[in-house]
Amino acid sequence: MYETLKLFKYEKKLTLLTIVLSIAMALSSVGSSVTLAPLTDRLIARDLSGVTYWLLLTIAFWGVTLALNYANSILQEQIIRKITNQLRVQITDGLNDMSLTDYRQSDHSEYVSWLTNDLDLIKANGLQNFFELISNFSTLIFSIGALFFYHYSLAVIAIILGVLTMLIPNFFGTFMERETNRLSAANSKFLTKIEDLFGGFSVFLTHNIGHILTANVNEESDQQGATNVKYVRNTGFIELIIGLISVLAQMVMLGLTCYLAIKGYFSVGVISSSGQLSGIVFSRLTSVIHGIFRMKTVNAITKKDIKPQSQHSTPSKIDFERALTLEHLNFGYTDAKDVIKDFSYQFVKGGKYAIVGKSGTGKSTLIKLLSGRLENYRGTIKIDDAELKSVNPHDIYDVIELVEQKPYIFNESVGENISLGVKKSPTMLEKIAEFLHLNEFTSLKAMMSEHGSNLSGGQRQRLALARAMAFSKPILIIDEVTAGIDAEGSQQIEDALLADENLTVIMITHTLSDKTRQQLTGLVELGDEQRAATLI
Numbered sequence: 001m002y003e004t005l006k007l008f009k010y011e012k013k014l015t016l017l018t019i020v021l022s023i024a025m026a027l028s029s030v031g032s033s034v035t036l037a038p039l040t041d042r043l044i045a046r047d048l049s050g051v052t053y054w055l056l057l058t059i060a061f062w063g064v065t066l067a068l069n070y071a072n073s074i075l076q077e078q079i080i081r082k083i084t085n086q087l088r089v090q091i092t093d094g095l096n097d098m099s100l101t102d103y104r105q106s107d108h109s110e111y112v113s114w115l116t117n118d119l120d121l122i123k124a125n126g127l128q129n130f131f132e133l134i135s136n137f138s139t140l141i142f143s144i145g146a147l148f149f150y151h152y153s154l155a156v157i158a159i160i161l162g163v164l165t166m167l168i169p170n171f172f173g174t175f176m177e178r179e180t181n182r183l184s185a186a187n188s189k190f191l192t193k194i195e196d197l198f199g200g201f202s203v204f205l206t207h208n209i210g211h212i213l214t215a216n217v218n219e220e221s222d223q224q225g226a227t228n229v230k231y232v233r234n235t236g237f238i239e240l241i242i243g244l245i246s247v248l249a250q251m252v253m254l255g256l257t258c259y260l261a262i263k264g265y266f267s268v269g270v271i272s273s274s275g276q277l278s279g280i281v282f283s284r285l286t287s288v289i290h291g292i293f294r295m296k297t298v299n300a301i302t303k304k305d306i307k308p309q310s311q312h313s314t315p316s317k318i319d320f321e322r323a324l325t326l327e328h329l330n331f332g333y334t335d336a337k338d339v340i341k342d343f344s345y346q347f348v349k350g351g352k353y354a355i356v357g358k359s360g361t362g363k364s365t366l367i368k369l370l371s372g373r374l375e376n377y378r379g380t381i382k383i384d385d386a387e388l389k390s391v392n393p394h395d396i397y398d399v400i401e402l403v404e405q406k407p408y409i410f411n412e413s414v415g416e417n418i419s420l421g422v423k424k425s426p427t428m429l430e431k432i433a434e435f436l437h438l439n440e441f442t443s444l445k446a447m448m449s450e451h452g453s454n455l456s457g458g459q460r461q462r463l464a465l466a467r468a469m470a471f472s473k474p475i476l477i478i479d480e481v482t483a484g485i486d487a488e489g490s491q492q493i494e495d496a497l498l499a500d501e502n503l504t505v506i507m508i509t510h511t512l513s514d515k516t517r518q519q520l521t522g523l524v525e526l527g528d529e530q531r532a533a534t535l536i
């Protein structure tokens with residue numbers, strides 16, 4: 001409960017206003033039940049003007065209730081919108097503080113789930129539920145008050161029967177929980193399986209075995225459907241028992257009201273009001289308890305670390321004036337085997353380097369270490385005097401640009417993909433696009449779809465290079481980026497990068513032309529046996 005209340009700190013005034021409106025709404029809704037008593041009494045007395053008066057008053061109460069409900073639901077949605085925005089910003093800011101290594105500890109779908117599923121749960125079980133609780137609780141209190149006003153015994157019996165009705169589901173609590181978990185597991189298994197099957201849709205299609213896909217979908221759907229049927233059968237039975245008990249309780253209330261009316265404690269008309277009010281007490285009491293229970297799930301979500309905290313030192317600026325130095329560098333993805341072994345090397349400022357070696361010899365691993373993408377190494381990696389482990393990874397990202405083999409392309413325009421939404425000079429963007437011949441196959445305004453699937457591999461790599469050039473950082477590391485580009489184009493790009501005196505270039509390549517080789521400051525060759533052998 002406290003965790004949910006804390007969320008409203010972002011919108012205190014509006015929340016207070018919606019509470020006041022909810023209370024007013026509860027009052028007018030109970031009012032419309034209370035007016036039934038005099039209405040019935042006037043009806044029994046065949047008093048037309050009296051009936052008209054009370055009927056109009058009942059309608060007025062309903063009108064006010066509906067109008068307040070309309071205004072309140074808009075207001076509540078505004079509050080929910082502001083709070084969920086705030087939470088999403090908080091989560092994203094938290095993620096922004098992480099290093100890439102920390103971020104990759106979890107699958108990105110988990111972060112997406114924080115921003116979607118978890119937020120939806122906070123919205124439904126926390127925020128919306130809180131508003132419903134206020135409304136249910138105030139209606140409950142006013143209804144009990146009205147019953148008490150007629151006769152104290154009505155209020156007491158309504159509370160006792162309400163509590164009894166409410167306790168029944170607790171007897172089946174463990175059973176219901178087990179059934180719900182089973183249903184949720186079946187739904188999630190179905191989703192995972194369907195995602196897996198459709199992820200490989202083209203495999204089924206191009207092997208002409210679409211019928212296998214259909215059969216799999218049918219089987220999974222049938223299993224999920226069977227679990228649903230079982231759930232409805234089991235929980236439906238419990239709901240039937242609860243419904244029966246609730247009807248019985250209302251009959252008891254009706255009996256008591258009739259008895260009190262016969263004994264002259266109040267008019268016969270009260271029977272209609274009391275029936276409705278006790279119905280309200282039963283249903284609202286159950287809703288209040290369920291609401292409190294649902295609110296507890298919000299604690300479970302917020303207890304999950306959905307606001308990641310950076311484990312690193314505070315960001316500061318590091319300078320790159322002399323060299324990127326590696327000393328006795330060792331790294332393995334597992335304890336069993338090191339991919340990089342006792343590797344020492346120095347990449348001096350402004351130098352041009354190529355890393356070559358057979359597939360799997362650790363070239364990509366090495367550049368990930370250099371660019372702060374992998375942290376758990378032994379030995380030292382220094383930018384001038386700053387050891388990478390002791391600086392904030394964001395400082396490294398400021399100095400080193402890594403262009404990966406498979407760049408991520410957003411479903412935005414080419415221009416947006418280069419500038420990443422950061423304001424850049426249009427002239428500069430045009431120049432870069434021209435230099436990389438982007439303008440030969442696309443324009444800066446052209447939209448990308450399916451993460452660049454409308455581009456060839458080489459075109460995607462040109463786009464990634466354009467991004468790197470637009471963010472011009474002193475060290476540029478490229479992972480076989482020109483591999484997908486034709487020999488002439490690739491040589492042209494390499495020539496331009498190698499001609500830039502201030503730029504330190506480290507590139508992995510499988511195709512080292514003689515022209516490029518001659519322009520290099522150093523060549524690093526990683527081998528099978530001695531993975532860290534270097535030739536300069």
Ligand SMILES: Nc1ncnc2c1ncn2[C@@H]1O[C@H](COP(=O)(O)OP(=O)(O)OP(=O)(O)O)[C@@H](O)[C@H]1O
Binds near residue numbers: 333357359362363364
């Ligand atoms: N994330 C990872 N987890 C575990 N092992 C990995 C991981 N990434 C790479 N490896 C292993 O590390 C070794 C070196 O891989 P790396 O990608 O650095 O080689 P590479 O020289 O760049 O290869 P290629 O030229 O084929 O791109 C390989 O044996 C590979 O299987």
